[in-house]
Amino acid sequence: MLKHLAQRMLMSVPVLLGVLLLGFLLLQLVPGDVARVIAGPTATQDVVDQIRGDLGLDRPLVVQFLLYLGRVLQGDLGYSMINNTAVASELAQALWPTAELVIACLIWAIPAGIALGAVAAMNRGRWIDRAVIAFSVIGVSTPVFFFALILMIWLGYHWQLFPFLGRSGPIWTLEGLASLVLPALTLGLSFIGPVARMTRTSALEVMNADHVRTARAKGLKERTVVLRHVLRNALIPVVTLIGLQAGFLLGGAVVTETIFSWPGVGRMAVGAILSRDLPLAQGAILVLALCFIVINLAVDLMYAALDPRVKAA
């Protein structure tokens, strides 16, 4: 188990290095003198020289990259070019809203998707099965922003059920919770389709397995068979899917945050890129990549909890 986990963590090192390298090269592309740009147009030559020395900009590129790595490992991500605040602290503030959004989405979308898939599998070939299939195919074919726009128009504007602009407060306040509803619904809608489909397929597979026939043969109640013998085994591919879809989920979060003005990392990344605030963009992309890696590690841990065979391996 530990070995398995260690292996997985090692696997993510090249990804992280790749993202860091990309982030580093990003800053090389700032036109003109980076030190001058960071210092601002009114800075004196002394200040510019000092920044150049501090950042090691007069050294070879390889050394610069290593210095950059060192700074990142110490949590120093540089300063925003637009409001001159520390990128690390800006991102730290944005991290929690993003976590709120993703967790709220998963909390409703995963059970809903699994339930839909299980119901479809139990009623295979009937209209409810077809409805679930149609729903999930349409779901995976719809860009996440379309869900957002429709929810905004109907639940937000016409029926005025929930606020749809920004985050009104922390999640434990009523206003904060209300403002989270529409973003979480949006992100969940784009996630529910693949989950339902995968659950259905894998439940159908497991239903034909020998151990399920045995369970039925020894006279267990249908409910027990489905919940204890089918679903638990059917969930393993679903968990894999959630890991595979983690990137998709983060992408969806970026779009959702942007549309709903949700103050998270994704919106920060898009805003920074559009305003060419490269240090901030670099930091935000790095944090998103880290989130991706963390989600995948969490999925691996869940695997072991669901499937004892992984633990043994």
Add this chain to the structure above:
Amino acid sequence: MSDTALAPALQVSQRRPRPGMLRRLARDRLALAAGLVLLAIVLAALLAPWIAPHDPYLTTRRRMLPPVWEARGTWTYLLGTDSLGRCMLSRLLYGTRATLMVGITATAIGGAIGMLIGFIAAFYRRLDGLLMRINDVLLSIPAILLGLALAAVIGSGLPAIIAALVVATVPTVARVTRGAALVVMAQDFMEAGRSIGLPDHTLIWRYLALNCISSVFVYLTLRFAQSILLGAILSFLGLGAQPPAAELGMMASSGRNELFIAPHIATIPSLAIVVIVLCANILGDALRDLLDPRLRKL
């Protein structure tokens, strides 16, 4: 006797596209409908300059007209106008053109590179490990992140989006191709071809590639749907096509300001994306089921 004379006799494989596949596809009515709709959309996009009723960039003073089926709609502007008084139908046609172009270009370039890598990995087993490790790393970078990073590096615009989609397509296609190619590599005719001394390039292109291309093409249909979806999302974020150009994702995004006064400006282009992606997905699923009947019974 030249080695090419022997080639047809050796080209027997279970993976060869079966005759009548199109006919069997036509029997699946949903897939047929999806294919026809997709064809109509592609034609409409190709013919945009000739069939568009108005200049898609011409601004008029008739702003935010609703579509014809609503109370204030007019027949002059079937789908209404946007916030600058531009004809929505014309912009939709041109926008579909740009969106399809992004999807097709990215799928074609990414697909070609991915296939090449897949063939090489399956044929030269010594390179397999290295290529697939690099592939795994690429595979694990989420496509949206790639899009964000590339837009930051080369600046927003369609080239950035296409580049991101290509990089996202390559590793997935490479993996699928390698899988299909390994099956073909195990067939007797590959060994036979090798034993009569055919050069590597003949073995790869005439035997290996031709025998696994159909399953890779089916995958590319599904990948095309993904690319359209992703490209639209990146454009929606403002990282792709820049105004005044018409592109579906960007059009949907620009309709956000008038979302409650004139919802059609944002919803019509979004719906167009859904229809394109949905048709491509249905078609791809049907093709895959035809090619691999084992998946069908589920």
